[in-house]
Amino acid sequence: MNTAFSLADRHFTLVRYPAKHQHKSLQAWDSADELLIEHVETTLENDNNEQKILIFNDDFGALGCWFSHHNPHWVSDSYISTRSLHENVSANNLEGKVTELTSVAPLSDIDDSPTLVLIKVPRALALLEQQLIDLQSIVKPNTRIIAAGKVKSVTKSVLGLFENYLGPTKTSLAKKKSRLIFSEFTTQKHHVSPYPTVWTCNAKNGTSLTLSNNANVFSRQSLDIGARIMMPHMQVENTDKVIDLGCGNGVLGLNALALAPECEVTFVDESFMAIDSAKKNVETNFPEQLAQCSFVASNCLESLLDKVTPYTENTRSYSKVFCNPPFHQQNAITDHIAWQMFSDAKALLRTGGHLVVVGNRHLDYHIKLKRLFGGVKVLASDKKFVILVAAKR
Known part of the structure; x- marks a missing residue:
């Protein structure tokens, strides 16, 4: 560089x-x-x-x-x-x-x-x-x-x-x-912001979710196709500690709370507007579960990894990471963000925990995941997208 x-x-x-x-x-x-x-x-x-x-x-x-x-x-x-x-x-x-x-x-x-x-x-x-x-x-x-x-x-x-x-x-x-x-500033009219935009969708179990989206939230106008494909295939138990990595408006984490009301969810994104939207959406849809949720602005998972005690496995208590990785940073197309997300997830997951990734087929995420985790399974796919699962051994 x-x-x-x-x-x-x-x-x-x-x-x-x-x-x-x-x-x-x-x-x-x-x-x-x-x-x-x-x-x-x-x-x-x-x-x-x-x-x-x-x-x-x-x-x-x-x-x-x-x-x-x-x-x-x-x-x-x-x-x-x-x-x-x-x-x-x-x-x-x-x-x-x-x-x-x-x-x-x-x-x-x-x-x-x-x-x-x-x-x-x-x-x-x-x-x-x-x-x-x-x-x-x-x-x-x-x-x-x-x-x-x-x-x-x-x-x-x-x-x-x-x-x-x-x-x-x-x-x-x-x-x-x-x-x-x-x-030049000459306008006499002070405009009312059209943001956040608000729309609804259904969780896997049919629960109606109301999603508020700040201006810079990814796919702020509708449910993005990656989340739409991922949500029906999410498996979450009440005992799980879940990370919604690159959470955007938090829809995957909200889906987890709908499926398992006692699970803990950590919402992580590098956008402050995304974190703010995710928190507001938990407050709106699952106010009783707000205490079970954390909201973290971070580059991938480094803010969480900083809290892990070296050589102490029980501090790695997360059981599932759900992720729809971006493939650009600012205006540059790059795969280093996805690679760091996968590496950080492996470092943070407990033994037996799972990373679940959705992405375009052409991005070949299965190659990276196989290198990191030693194996990867296809959970679901269509002509354009694939959902991959990797377990920490």
Whole structure:
């Protein structure tokens, strides 16, 4: 992995967290970061006023590190991005303080209106929409609002959101396949957020589930096909300690609670919005079982593994892990997340425990699981998806 970031005679060492799992071709910044930094530094040269900077969706902390001397507020929905920021700020011994806010924290926590808002265009348009709605309550007409993204991500839909929620919007010319978005805050209308979206589905035993989905939750509009295939095949007992890994809105964990009301469920996701949605959905559907549930923001299962006592097998008390792994991180397609999920699950499961995985056939998860667990069984399949089960021996 390339870690040497140099721009405008400044030099940083930047990593994508977790560095040990990253492909050597990846790096912690992109041309959109560079274009945004160059533009801001050029315009700041003629601005002697102290800048109050607000940063959204900084993938791995490059923007937070660069502007740390301005003591920016930094907003992210990603646990991995937050950990990347921690690693990079620490590694570079930076001056100033970066104040972190998760995406579920209200922007009203910010003491004063920002003079400069920097946005990396996220993958999910719904997340961008929610952030622009939130911005309406704290920005002023003289606030400079600049976004950056790859050319392919700066679509008419993206520009339409800026126009609708903020005001007149224009773009820069493309440079290194990235471009900037400039928006003026002129709207007098404060919009009501359309999020969370709410819909219902049935658990395996017919229990009706009401699912609330924050803006950045995976498959927030309907039950995703992986969960739809997985749910009828889930086997859960009251004595089980279950992990819903990459939980999203928590539908697999909710299905487990419907099937076995006395089981314990830990919901794990790297999205703070997902964890918040999962908790609200347990409160709505199974309030009596809330005390049996835990909600953990984590990169795969590392936050749980940190609590395992070395060489003490009985601390590995989880009996089942249900997982529908993602195959991308930010805008990069990668299999390292699935590999780490499988490895972490094996490390955390008790002997005799099971990892149950659903995924597209072409991803060949059975090869990874066989290497890790020594064997794998097909629980169910169709033309596109397969459910695999691996037991810890």
